[in-house]
Amino acid sequence: MPLFAANLTMMFTEWSFLDRFDAAAEAGFTAVEYLFPYDVPPEAIAERLARNNLQQALFNLPPGDWAAGERGIAVLPGRFDALKADIDRGLEYAAATGVKRLHLMAGLADPSDSETATRYRRSVAYAAEQLAEKEIDLLIEPINGRNMPGYFLNDFGAAERLIAELGLANLKLQFDIYHRQIMHGDVTVALRRLMPITGHIQIASVPSRHEPDGEELNYPYLFAEIDRIGYDGFVGCEYAPRGRTLDGLDWFKPYARS
Ligand SMILES: O=C(O)C(=O)[C@@H](O)CO
Numbered sequence: 275m276p277l278f279a280a281n282l283t284m285m286f287t288e289w290s291f292l293d294r295f296d297a298a299a300e301a302g303f304t305a306v307e308y309l310f311p312y313d314v315p316p317e318a319i320a321e322r323l324a325r326n327n328l329q330q331a332l333f334n335l336p337p338g339d340w341a342a343g344e345r346g347i348a349v350l351p352g353r354f355d356a357l358k359a360d361i362d363r364g365l366e367y368a369a370a371t372g373v374k375r376l377h378l379m380a381g382l383a384d385p386s387d388s389e390t391a392t393r394y395r396r397s398v399a400y401a402a403e404q405l406a407e408k409e410i411d412l413l414i415e416p417i418n419g420r421n422m423p424g425y426f427l428n429d430f431g432a433a434e435r436l437i438a439e440l441g442l443a444n445l446k447l448q449f450d451i452y453h454r455q456i457m458h459g460d461v462t463v464a465l466r467r468l469m470p471i472t473g474h475i476q477i478a479s480v481p482s483r484h485e486p487d488g489e490e491l492n493y494p495y496l497f498a499e500i501d502r503i504g505y506d507g508f509v510g511c512e513y514a515p516r517g518r519t520l521d522g523l524d525w526f527k528p529y530a531r532s
């Protein structure tokens with residue numbers, strides 16, 4: 275049975291950020307993920323996780339100036355020292371929450387520029403090496419250009435090649451099924467083939483990015499496939515509910531902790 279993590283950036287937004295942990299646990303989730311924890315102290319998150327017996331599945335390393343439009347700084351010139359500080363900050367939250375995987379966003383840049391690609395490779399290698407010392411995986415996630423125009427890592431093949439080229443045991447793919455379907459399709463065969471390098475899966479309906487209960491993809495089939503191929507990691511529910519979060523959880527009922 276897939277181990278679902280509620281994405282607290284997109285789900286349970288009827289509650290304040292910290293109260294979302296309680297609401298997710300109450301709804302039967304045993305794990306959570308979110309984009310960024312950095313607006314609240316790490317101890318406050320640790321307390322909510324412990325209180326609700328929740329596992330921290332994933333969050334992102336700091337992304338640069340999100341409000342100003344940055345979507346990661348790993349590809350940006352002159353930001354390597356800032357990246358180092360961001361990794362230290364992420365590791366501070368990792369120590370408090372016990373998370374075992376962190377996502378490094380690439381940033382906005384032309385994927386065909388070779389100097390940018392070199393900078394990205396250096397950033398990813400450095401981050402993976404820092405995380406390896408703490409036995410944490412570093413994830414990279416291809417993101418579709420409709421949701422994030424201009425994002426550097428916009429192709430699953432590019433992510434796969436970089437992971438192979440760097441050959442670092444803790445560098446893994448964040449396989450977001452929503453992005454995969456929009457960019458390439460062929461979800462089932464890609465899941466099977468990329469399973470050895472996959473460190474995290476995320477889900478949402480396509481094209482609306484709502485509950486995984488209809489539209490273009492057959493999620494009951496994909497959940498069974500995830501079990502068939504022996505994936506034992508988390509499946510992050512990175513979707514925006516159509517209405518109130520609790521009203522859209524029928525799909526999750528068979529998997530909920532009672
Ligand atoms: O956008 C997604 O998909 C993610 O998983 C985020 O972590 C990137 O912002």
Ligand SMILES: [Mg+2]
Pocket residue numbers: 415450476512
């Ligand atoms: Mg995602």
